[in-house]
Amino acid sequence: MALExxxxxxxxxxxxxxxxxxxxxxxxxxxxxxxxxxxxxxLIVLLLIxxxxxxxxxxxxxxxxxxxxxxxxxxxxxxxxxxSKLFIGMILLIAMAYLYDILGFIATCPLxxxxxxxxxxxxxxxxxxxxxxxxxxxxIGFSVFLDVMLPRGDVPFLRSFALFVESLFE
Numbered sequence: 001m002a003l004e005x006x007x008x009x010x011x012x013x014x015x016x017x018x019x020x021x022x023x024x025x026x027x028x029x030x031x032x033x034x035x036x037x038x039x040x041x042x043l044i045v046l047l048l049i050x051x052x053x054x055x056x057x058x059x060x061x062x063x064x065x066x067x068x069x070x071x072x073x074x075x076x077x078x079x080x081x082x083x084s085k086l087f088i089g090m091i092l093l094i095a096m097a098y099l100y101d102i103l104g105f106i107a108t109c110p111l112x113x114x115x116x117x118x119x120x121x122x123x124x125x126x127x128x129x130x131x132x133x134x135x136x137x138x139x140i141g142f143s144v145f146l147d148v149m150l151p152r153g154d155v156p157f158l159r160s161f162a163l164f165v166e167s168l169f170e
Contacts, residue, residue, distance in 0.1 A: 002070040003077060005058050012051045019044045085119050092116055104153025104162050109135040144169050 022040045029035020062070070070077075081087055096112040103111075110131040117127030142148040143166070152162035 002067070002074045003081070005055065005067075008051055008055050008058065012048060012055075015044050015047050015051065019048075088119055089116060092119070101151050102154050104155075104158050105150035106135065106139065106162050106165060107153060107155075107158050108151075109138060139165070140169070 019041055022037050022044070026035070026037030026040075029037065059067075092112060092115050096108055099111075100108050110128075113131035113134060114127055117131065118124065122130075139150065143150055150162075152159045152166075
């Protein structure tokens with residue numbers, strides 16, 4: 001509960017900084033038109049209004065003693081967050097995004113699905129078979145039917161394997 005308020009305040013600070021940054025870095029437009037700097041600033045003002053309503057709602061929903069108790073429980077709640085399946089899944093997703101270009105689609109996709117499936121408590125054999133089948137279906141769908149070039153990776157043997165798989169569908 002305390003994390004919600006802290007995140008809202010951090011978002012508000014980031015939005016204010018972004019508003020200032022856009023105003024300082026974008027070229028100034030004529031007074032008679034809406035320029036490139038004014039549209040993002042307009043959207044940021046709307047975001048700040050939404051954050052203000054969210055913070056106001058936070059204080060309306062929670063009693064003062066509940067807020068105090070939430071801040072007393074803040075450090076343990078961060079520990080629970082860092083060990084939760086949701087957070088581990090987010091870390092796995094970030095790792096996949098980082099490794100996507102390095103390992104390529106054919107290696108990254110099943111590794112991600114196997115990892116996420118095991119986090120969610122799937123049986124290993126079912127997760128592995130499902131990940132391989134889904135990777136194959138996704139590869140066929142994007143590469144063959146939609147003609148989307150999927151990353152092959154930079155690791156030589158993975159790149160060679162990706163090229164081999166591509167040659168099967170040419």
